[in-house]
Amino acid sequence: MKSFMDDSLNSFGATTEGSSAGPLSDLVVVDLSRVLAGPYATMVLSDLGARVIKVERPGTGDDSRAIGPFKDGKSAYFTSINRGKQSIALDLKRAEDREIFEAMLARADILVENFRPGTMKKLGYGWSALHARFPQLIYAAASGFGHTGPDSQKASYDMVVQAMGGIMSVTGHPGGPPTRVGTSIGDITAGLFTVIGILSGVHDRQKTGEGRFVDVAMLDGQIAILENAIARYAVTGKAPGPLGARHPSITPFAAYPCRDAHVVIAAGNDALFTALCRAMDLRELLDDPRFATNETRSDHADALGEILSARLGEADAADWLARLDAAGVPAGPLHDVGEALGHPQVRARNMAIETAFEDGTPLTAAGNPVKISGFDDPASRPKAPRLDEHREQILKDLGL
Structure with missing residues (x-):
């Protein structure tokens, strides 16, 4: 898709060292999100070639910079999700930083945030205000409960929506304690659905010229992936429970x-x-x-x-x-994580790739599962950014 930016501003949309060539290399994403759901979505967009500019809080940056595991004081958690992005630190309550932020939005294709609903509106950057000023901007919001409904203002983390969405009720063994799925499936499904919504908005904009508001709730995502459990409840009227590793309706x-494993x-x-x-x-x-x-x-x-x-x-x-x-x-x-990452099939598909901490120290991370003909699927990805690392380049691209 051709970017909506005019020729004098095309340098802002060019693929940079912060993203690999891919089918989305003409898209610019301004990323206000932090921790996991939003950053996971923008990581997928970056892996597919988009330029992702991560807007972080001055001084501390994304909360996940302080979440372990750590190597030499740097977060592997942050690095694995924010590889290949660019970073600029902005305080959206300061006039000077708001000017920079708005200049970015004027040239960007997509805005992603995962604040509690209402936070952006208080800053003057709610959907209605931004759509009026930047009508071609696609605004994607990932939150715990979405921007409508009685719980829209409720705080949430992955564990909360796993519990409320029914996933934990069908996870674990019969008679066992409540068991969380072993990965942050609430955040990750929300991130993936956010990507789907964004790309749907990009497709629609090709026809209409208008940006769209994409509203994704973590709780909605948990309901969406219950599949067989919902079918069983709908047919029997009885809520299913956990079955360990067994499928509820396919046997064996x-x-x-076995003797050893x-x-x-x-x-x-x-x-x-x-x-x-x-x-x-x-x-x-x-x-x-x-x-x-x-x-x-x-x-x-x-x-x-x-x-x-x-x-x-x-x-x-x-x-x-x-x-x-x-x-x-x-x-x-039945593999553990190390065995899974070392498996020849996983390696052959570049699903255990090399990226790096902000200082260049190597780190193994999960690769991009979307393989597209005509585009490389590199076995390494650019490093994660230092906080505010790309300020000078971004301001230069903006002509500020």
């Missing part, structure tokens, strides 16, 4: 113990179950009416699980995985 579809087996249809039984020398199960269909297997999941576990316990995980792979049965080892 779980983690099973666990494996995951996902035989998602009758043909795969037949292949599984043959690969495991359990052909007698094919004549057992309890296991004749996926529905009956799910009704007798515990009994089937005991049989499979007993058989799998006779050999090591690697031996079973070789047999199951040869039979075309979806199965895999």
Whole structure:
């Protein structure tokens, strides 16, 4: 898409050292967000080529600069999410900094923020005010509960929306304590939905010339990914609970113990179950009416699980995985994070990339899962910025 900026201002939109060439290299993002949901969204945009200018609080910057783990006093948490961005420190209550900020907005394509609803309006930068001044600007707001509804002003973090959104109620083992999903899925899903909303707005602007307000709530994102749990509740009227590693309506579809480690087996249809039984020398199960269909297997999941576990316990995980792979049965080892990052498939897809702390110290981070023909997918990404590192360059680009 051709940027809406006129030719005299095109230098502000050019891809810089702060972003890699990609399909979004003609887009400029002004990023007011901090911690995770917003910065995750702008990281995705940066990985796809957009120029992301991170506006931070003078003195301390993004809150996540103070969140561990640390290396030599620098946050790996901040670095992994803010790689490839540029940084300028602005106090939006100071007239001089507001002038810089507004000059950036006049030339930018997208504004991203994740303040509590109403914060930007108090600063004079709410959607209505900005749309009147910068009608082509796409304004994306990621918040805990969105800009409408009775809880819109409620404070939130990932843990809160995981609890309120039902995810924790179906996570863990039956009878166990409430269990948080092991990654910040509330923030990350909100970040991904924010990217979808932004790119939808960019597409719409090509037709209308108008920017849009993108309103994404973390709680909404948790509801959106409940999938099978909502279907079960809608059909039965009963709220589902946790099942450990087992799928609620596909069997066998779980983690099973071998002699030395666990494996995951996902035989998602009758043909795969037949292949599984043959690969495991359990052909007698094919004549057992309890296991004749996926529905009956799910009704007798515990009994089937005991049989499979007993058989799998006779050999090591690697031996079973070789047999199951040869039979075309979806199965895999249970990796820890280090094993996952070191796996040849992950490495081949550049999903364990190298970036760097602000001083250039290397750091391994997750890569970009979106692979697009015609664009490189580099195995390294630019470093994270020092606080206010790019002030001089940004002001020069703005002609200030």
